[in-house]
Amino acid sequence: MIDFTLTENDEAAFDYERAAALICRKHARYYDENEHELAPEKLPESDEFYATHPKPPKPGPHDTSQACRLPRTAMIRYWGDYTVRLNRDRGGLGNAALGAAGTPEQKQKWGHLCLSMAITEPGCGSDPSRVATTAVLDESTNEWVLNGEKIFVTTGLRADAVVLWATLDKSAGRAGIKSFLVEKGTPGFDVPHKEKKLGIRADDTAAYVFSDCRIPRENLLGGDESISKENSGGFRGVMKTFNMTRPLTAAMGLGLAEAALDFTRDQLVEAGVPIDYMAGLSRQSAAAEKFIRLEALWDASMLTTLQACWLAGEGKPNNMESSVSKAHAGGAVRTITQGCIEILGAMGISRDHLLEKWTRDCRITDIYEGTGEIQRLIIARGLLDYTRNDLK
Ligand SMILES: Cc1cc2nc3c(=O)[nH]c(=O)nc-3n(C[C@H](O)[C@H](O)[C@H](O)COP(=O)(O)OP(=O)(O)OC[C@H]3O[C@@H](n4cnc5c(N)ncnc54)[C@H](O)[C@@H]3O)c2cc1C
Known part of the structure; x- marks a missing residue:
């Protein structure tokens, strides 16, 4: 039987989150109305909050499992306004993709970075097999050459790098799509603007453009092996996340x-x-x-x-x-x-x-x-x- 009863420890953890969420809520209207501004990495109240609110204990064997604490914690954070955060963590959706599809060496090398994930394009959203951004291997330099445009990338401005979906062969559909890690600052990788939105306006959502952007061959997620496999570095590997x-x-x-x-x-x-x-x-x-x-x-x-x-x-x-x-x-x-x-x-x-x-x-x-x-x-x-x- 599934039992979702909360223990005292669980309640203490959620009270802590609720107190932090109320601080974020105070700033919610400002960043909604000033969409062009990025909320700071740290809110002005953050130091005082951490000094006066000791972190609650991690779940013990009788508490709600970590897997079930996560959604309850997310609920409380958004109940406050998590698009404005007390203190920003450094993870993005791309970090989950790296965890699911990266080789051990890639996880070691990029695991500390904040990674966005760019699948959606002006002509491709619900059906990612229509990804039109291309990746072509230049054998003479051992580099991938990327060309294309991505829109609505969450954590797009703050991210240090992106897990980018691109196709090696448009005629191959899903099987041709692989994911690549591209670091900010790579020539040919531009971030033209923050998107303007109906809601979650404080959230960092950006557009990306890749023009003859060259990255090392080893930046293919899952390594060279994934070129021949559909389930690594491509669809299924990342879809798992x-x-x-x-x-x-x-x-x-x-x-x-x-x-x-x-x-x-x-x-x-x-x-x-x-x-x-x-x-x-x-x-x-x-x-x-x-x-x-x-x-x-x-x-x-x-x-x-x-x-x-x-x-x-x-x-x-x-x-x-x-x-x-x-x-x-x-x-x-x-x-x-x-x-x-x-x-x-x-x-x-x-x-x-x-x-x-x-x-x-x-x-x-x-x-x-x-x-x-x-x-x-x-x-x-x-x-x-x-x-x-x-x-x-
Ligand atoms: C704030 C924000 C943040 C985002 N963050 C990211 C991100 O970090 N990375 C990323 O890659 N993308 C991101 N996206 C993009 C998001 O994932 C896409 O907008 C979404 O997948 C839908 O794609 P689309 O907008 O192209 O709509 P379309 O695919 O063009 O769909 C239009 C409509 O048709 C419907 N439809 C489509 N196909 C079918 C079908 N087969 N059967 C029935 N109905 C169908 C859809 O449900 C929708 O209502 C973000 C979007 C927003 C708004």
């Missing part, structure tokens, strides 16, 4: 939705609207009834997320469950934040409060790391035992 990151993306959106629910509950209480969980839905005001339904939707989504992470922690396959959690949360967080706006009316859309921002911020839950439609394809394939070619 999404099985853990998709539930975490779900958790981030759920954190924003939880903030919206907390704010709405407070406003209902202040307005004297009782929410009575024992009265049944038919004996509530319309506002309270709607609110309880939104909370139930949040709970359901949170449980799918915990289940996907728990499976990963147990070393069990979770490909379908991680897509279930992502697809469910992608829809739920939109329904919840929109529902909170409907309950609160003008207060919901006023920039005097953060609810309108959380509504914009959570839209990304259903876009990056595969849209809701793509998650549903993965789920359908898993349930019906279809291959990618049977159902696309």
Whole structure:
């Protein structure tokens, strides 16, 4: 049986995260309105916070497992506003890709760097087999020559290097795609701008351009061996990383939705609207009834997320469950934040409060790391035992 009961140690860890998250929330509006600025590596309050808040103990054998602490921690951080952080860690999505597809030497060499991951291009998003960025081996110098354009790269400005998807042979589709590590400062690698977005505006999202950019032959992830294999340095090697990151993306959106629910509950209480969980839905005001339904939707989504992470922690396959959690949360967080706006009316859309921002911020839950439609394809394939070619 899966048991998600929290221990005192777990609660202490989450209280710590909540206190840090509240500091980040104080800066959320500023960086939303000043999108061109990058939030600092360290917020002004960060030193004082760490001096006065001792780190909580790591989970012991009776506490919630690390795999299940991760999504709960992500939820709390986004409940505050994790696009503005107390203290930035140095990891990006590319670090997970390096961990999954790099050789031991590559992990040793680049593991300390902050790595973004660039798959998406102006003409390629949901279907990465359409990657048009090319990598051509120049045998005379033993260098790869890269040409192409990438958009919407998370951690794009801060990253020290990128795990770049490029094709060796467009006619080979997925099999031709490999990933390469390209360090910032390499001639021919330009970062033209930070993207302007609907939500998570404080987040560092950039565009990249590669023009005759030359990198050493050994920068092919997985090494030369991966040229002949589809599962290393290319699709499957890196796609594996999404099985853990998709539930975490779900958790981030759920954190924003939880903030919206907390704010709405407070406003209902202040307005004297009782929410009575024992009265049944038919004996509530319309506002309270709607609110309880939104909370139930949040709970359901949170449980799918915990289940996907728990499976990963147990070393069990979770490909379908991680897509279930992502697809469910992608829809739920939109329904919840929109529902909170409907309950609160003008207060919901006023920039005097953060609810309108959380509504914009959570839209990304259903876009990056595969849209809701793509998650549903993965789920359908898993349930019906279809291959990618049977159902696309
Ligand atoms: C803030 C932000 C950060 C991002 N960070 C990164 C990053 O770090 N690295 C990176 O590589 N990318 C990143 N992305 C890109 C993101 O992964 C893509 O936007 C996403 O995969 C969708 O691709 P697309 O926008 O090209 O949409 P398209 O693929 O053009 O899809 C358009 C619409 O068609 C639907 N659709 C597509 N194919 C199908 C199908 N077969 N069946 C049914 N419906 C379908 C989609 O669901 C979508 O609604 C980021 C995007 C954003 C907005």
